[in-house]
Amino acid sequence: MYHPDVLQDRWQGRWASPQACPALVLNADYTPLSYYPLSLWSWQDAIKATFLERVDVIAQYDREIRSPSFAMRLPSVVALRQYVKPSTHPAFTRFNLFLRDRFTCQYCGSPHELTFDHVVPRAYGGRTSWTNVTTACAPCNLRKGGRTPAEAHMLPRQRPFQPTSHQLQENGRGFPPHYCHETWRDYLYWDVELEA
Ligand SMILES: [Zn+2]
Numbered sequence: 631m632y633h634p635d636v637l638q639d640r641w642q643g644r645w646a647s648p649q650a651c652p653a654l655v656l657n658a659d660y661t662p663l664s665y666y667p668l669s670l671w672s673w674q675d676a677i678k679a680t681f682l683e684r685v686d687v688i689a690q691y692d693r694e695i696r697s698p699s700f701a702m703r704l705p706s707v708v709a710l711r712q713y714v715k716p717s718t719h720p721a722f723t724r725f726n727l728f729l730r731d732r733f734t735c736q737y738c739g740s741p742h743e744l745t746f747d748h749v750v751p752r753a754y755g756g757r758t759s760w761t762n763v764t765t766a767c768a769p770c771n772l773r774k775g776g777r778t779p780a781e782a783h784m785l786p787r788q789r790p791f792q793p794t795s796h797q798l799q800e801n802g803r804g805f806p807p808h809y810c811h812e813t814w815r816d817y818l819y820w821d822v823e824l825e826a
Pocket residue numbers: 735736737738739740766767768769770771
């Protein structure tokens with residue numbers, strides 16, 4: 631029910647049309663605030679932040695906005711002046727959990743009809759936490775039912791764990807957006823090792 635394409639389309643529909651002139655938002659170290667969803671601001675927000683001196687404009691669109699007394703090209707890449715430290719422990723949300731599991735069922739690998747499964751069922755005292763909830767497609771979820779992995783002979787491919795922000799960022803790089811302005815490319819590394 632939360633297929634990645636659905637999420638991506640929802641987001642794309644909001645910001646990522648070229649006509650919307652969204653600005654890629656970088657942290658003060660020039661890495662994107664978020665890969666997935668890609669950290670984008672509307673051009674209105676980008677200009678407001680520029681005037682409030684919260685960001686530096688790194689690159690611009692050709693398109694201008696004008697008033698009688700002033701003209702400015704719309705920012706296409708902005709960088710925060712103050713470094714925002716990523717939270718060490720990302721929030722336990724549906725999106726982050728799917729992202730940890732790369733939007734694939736941890737039992738069969740399907741990317742479709744994704745739901746959540748309590749690895750140890752709640753009836754057995756299993757908690758709703760990073761370490762006991764995994765991504766499962768609806769058919770696998772149904773098949774496993776209220777059983778433990780041993781009872782159902784269904785082991786998740788990866789033992790559920792609490793991810794770091796860095797791990798989620800890394801996974802996010804596996805989901806390039808449909809639209810990517812040319813000025814963004816220098817700051818985005820899709821599936822390329824940054825440390826290399
Ligand atoms: Zn499955």
